[in-house]
Amino acid sequence: xxxxxxxxxxxxxxxxxxxxxxxxxxxxxxxxxxxxxxxxxxxxxxxxxxxxxxxxxxxxxxxxxxxxxxxxxxxxxxxxxxxxxxxxxxxxxxxxxxxxxxxxxxxxxxxxxxxxxxxxxxxxxxxxxxxxxxxxxxxxxxxxxxxxxxxxxxxxxxxxxxxxxxxxxxxxxxxxxxxxxxxxxxxxx
Ligand code: G4P
Ligand code: NA
Ligand code: NA
Numbered sequence: 001x002x003x004x005x006x007x008x009x010x011x012x013x014x015x016x017x018x019x020x021x022x023x024x025x026x027x028x029x030x031x032x033x034x035x036x037x038x039x040x041x042x043x044x045x046x047x048x049x050x051x052x053x054x055x056x057x058x059x060x061x062x063x064x065x066x067x068x069x070x071x072x073x074x075x076x077x078x079x080x081x082x083x084x085x086x087x088x089x090x091x092x093x094x095x096x097x098x099x100x101x102x103x104x105x106x107x108x109x110x111x112x113x114x115x116x117x118x119x120x121x122x123x124x125x126x127x128x129x130x131x132x133x134x135x136x137x138x139x140x141x142x143x144x145x146x147x148x149x150x151x152x153x154x155x156x157x158x159x160x161x162x163x164x165x166x167x168x169x170x171x172x173x174x175x176x177x178x179x180x181x182x183x184x185x186x187x188x189x
Contacts, residue, residue: 130161
């Protein structure tokens with residue numbers, strides 16, 4: 001997506017240890033007009049699929065999923081990472097390994113909100129090692145639903161997530177893929 005490449009080159013910065021910072025429009029401040037273009041692009045990319053639900057993970061996936069959902073006219077469900085007294089007792093759970101934090105955490109979705117007849121599109125802002133996406137896929141499978149696709153705003157091509165998901169047969173589409181962040185320079189694939 002050319003518009004997204006331009007936006008990343010204009011506003012993105014390279015942080016420590018291979019992190020691309022896009023706080024001005026995606027991860028802290030949200031540029032809604034711009035995110036609408038991303039939402040439309042996801043709709044285009046998955047227009048051949050009949051989607052009944054969009055699934056993401058808190059926190060930063062929620063914005064992009066909510067914006068995109070307006071073009072699909074379906075509800076958004078976000079997996080919870082934090083223990084919450086409000087959450088229903090009956091949940092589908094999955095363990096997610098965080099490469100950056102070096103530990104495993106649990107994600108949960110109430111059984112009410114993903115069901116066997118759901119055709120799910122998984123959306124997230126970043127794809128790095130892919131464990132978050134795999135955890136979400138695992139939850140849909142536990143519910144008996146089908147994963148129609150995984151849409152990612154920024155794929156980090158130099159980490160293993162993309163390979164991992166494509167090799168397991170996932171219909172993965174990323175709006176841009178970063179080839180390298182070396183020498184503080186953003187290079188696209
Ligand atoms: P992964 O295996 O699921 O791909 O994730 P990993 O543990 O490598 O990354 C941990 C968190 O850091 C994830 O957010 C992921 O989206 C984010 N992340 C990874 N690489 C980058 C990057 O280059 N730039 C930015 N801005 N974020 C990156 P999270 O823990 O789910 O946090 P949040 O959604 O609550 O913010
Ligand atoms: Na994040
Ligand atoms: Na995220």
